[in-house]
Amino acid sequence: MPHEAYTLSLPVAGRRVVVVGAGAAGTRITRRLLAAGAAVLVVAPDASPEVRAAASAGLLDWVARPYRSGDAADAWLVHAATGSPEVDALVASDAERVGTWCVVEPPPHDRTTAAPGRASGRVALVGGGPGAADMITVRGLALLTEADVVVVDRLAPRTLLDDLSPDVEIVDVGKSAGDHPVPQHEINAVLVDRALAGKRVVRLKGGDPYVFGRGGEEHDACVGAGVPVEVVPGVTSAVSVPAAAGIPVTHRGLARGFSVLTGHDDAGRVPTSGDHTLVLLMGLARLERTCAELIARGHDPHCPAAVIEDGFGPRQRTTVATLATIAARAREMGVRPPAVAVVGDVVRRSPAWACAVEPALALAGAPAYRAEDRA
Ligand SMILES: C[S@@+](CC[C@H](N)C(=O)[O-])C[C@H]1O[C@@H](n2cnc3c(N)ncnc32)[C@H](O)[C@@H]1O
Incomplete structure (x- = not known):
């Protein structure tokens, strides 16, 4: 007759618990131990982002190498969760020799919760x-x-x-x-x-x-x-990708609200003033048409605009221009998806705007564009 699992609860708060392994199982165990207040030491050559983050934040100790006998010598409890039956068995026998409780994580295919x-x-x-x-x-x-x-x-x-x-x-x-x-x-x-x-x-x-x-x-x-x-x-990328380029979607005195659109179909439905930020998702291929439609619907062609590619990624890049010129500029720069476009006065807060547009306008003898210049 199959036996039911016997559940035990242990007072681990403040006690040294060694977790060997920091993959999916080790991470899950570590999370629970930290929540219960244990002083966790993780031993694993590599660790999940969650365990790494906890180690960087000083919430646990992480020894970044394979397990060695003696690692758990002063532990109150040991968890073996390496995914390798040989290593887990070594951890268990080391713990048994010094009289420390050791819990061995069952291999993944034994996980009963995944049973059909x-x-x-x-x-x-x-x-x-x-x-x-x-x-x-x-x-x-x-x-x-x-x-x-x-x-x-x-x-x-x-x-x-x-x-x-x-x-x-x-x-x-x-x-x-x-x-x-x-x-x-x-x-x-x-x-x-x-x-x-x-x-x-x-x-x-x-x-x-x-x-x-x-x-x-x-x-x-x-x-x-x-x-x-x-x-x-x-x-959401609608807010975070502009932020990565230094553009807040709202800003006191500059933008009172924002709309997120996917293309020209919505051009007639959004406020036309530069103090209402427009964020365009999935719109790179249709950028020219969308900008033309926005201008036709009463948006200022001189309104600052930006395209941010690959926000938070290795290719992150910001291209700035105005509503009338951003599509051509993006083409010139070989802008590629994924990208978010932003139209509105808030674009002026991007360092890219200060670097690219204002010096160019000054060189051309034109005064720098200011939102308050518009009627
Ligand atoms: C189908 S929509 C999904 C949006 C998603 N649900 C969100 O909240 O961000 C995909 C679009 O999001 C934008 N996007 C998502 N991640 C991005 C990133 N890292 N950099 C630039 N644009 C991104 C692009 O406009 C892309 O075409």
């Missing part, structure tokens, strides 16, 4: 932020670390996938501009099917799931199928 048909299946729609690994939320990272299946977009923070256990199923629904996208109904079906099979599914998305991310449709598909679903907001 169990009611534990669920979906988390996680906003991954603008793409850098350290801009996901703490909650998003925690859910990712515990996932059985990750369904990932192209602009999500994909380097985080490298730290997942090899038995985590990765479903890549990322698409490049021009490629055929994976139809939304197929993505919805993957989420629902895996969750109904008892899996913990993370839908890892770029930015925020509910800002031009089709998160609402995925949420509704899960609810419709009776699958529990959680939405974890993310740092």
Whole structure:
């Protein structure tokens, strides 16, 4: 007859607990130990971003090398979670020799929560932020670390996938501009099917799931199928990518509000003054048409404009011009996706504006453009 798990709770607060391994399992254990107030020492040649961040913040000690006998000599409790049965067995036998409790993490395929048909299946729609690994939320990272299946977009923070256990199923629904996208109904079906099979599914998305991310449709598909679903907001590129270029979307005395658009269709629906910031997502290919449409709808052609490529990434670059000239300037500069365009007086706060536009205007004998010059 199969035995049920015997659950024990230990007073680890203030006590030295050694965790050997800092992959998915080690990270999960470490997180719980820190929450319980343990003095954690992690021994692992490499560590997940979460463990690294905790070590940098002084929340735990990390010895960045493989385990050696004696590492846990003064521990009150030891966790072996390397994923290698040989190393875990060595940790356990070392602990037993000195009379220290050792918990050995079962190999990944023994994880009962992933068993098909169990009611534990669920979906988390996680906003991954603008793409850098350290801009996901703490909650998003925690859910990712515990996932059985990750369904990932192209602009999500994909380097985080490298730290997942090899038995985590990765479903890549990322698409490049021009490629055929994976139809939304197929993505919805993957989420629902895996969750109904008892899996913990993370839908890892770029930015925020509910800002031009089709998160609402995925949420509704899960609810419709009776699958529990959680939405974890993310740092949207609409606000963070301009910020990376030194542009606040609102600023006292300069911009009182902002709109996020995806193209020219919305040109007639937004305030036309420069103190209302326009942020354009997914709009690079249509930039010329959108700018022309905005001007036709009454926006000032001289209004400052910027295009920011690959915000927070290695290719981050800001190109500035005016609403009338930004599309041509972007073409000249060979601007490539992903990119966010910003139109509004706030663009003047970008260091790129001060470097590129104001000296050029001065050289041409023109006074620097000022928002208050406009009627
Ligand atoms: C389908 S939308 C998704 C937006 C996402 N849900 C969000 O909240 O950021 C994708 C667009 O976001 C913008 N984008 C996302 N990440 C970016 C980045 N790191 N740098 C520049 N633009 C980015 C680009 O305009 C891209 O075409």
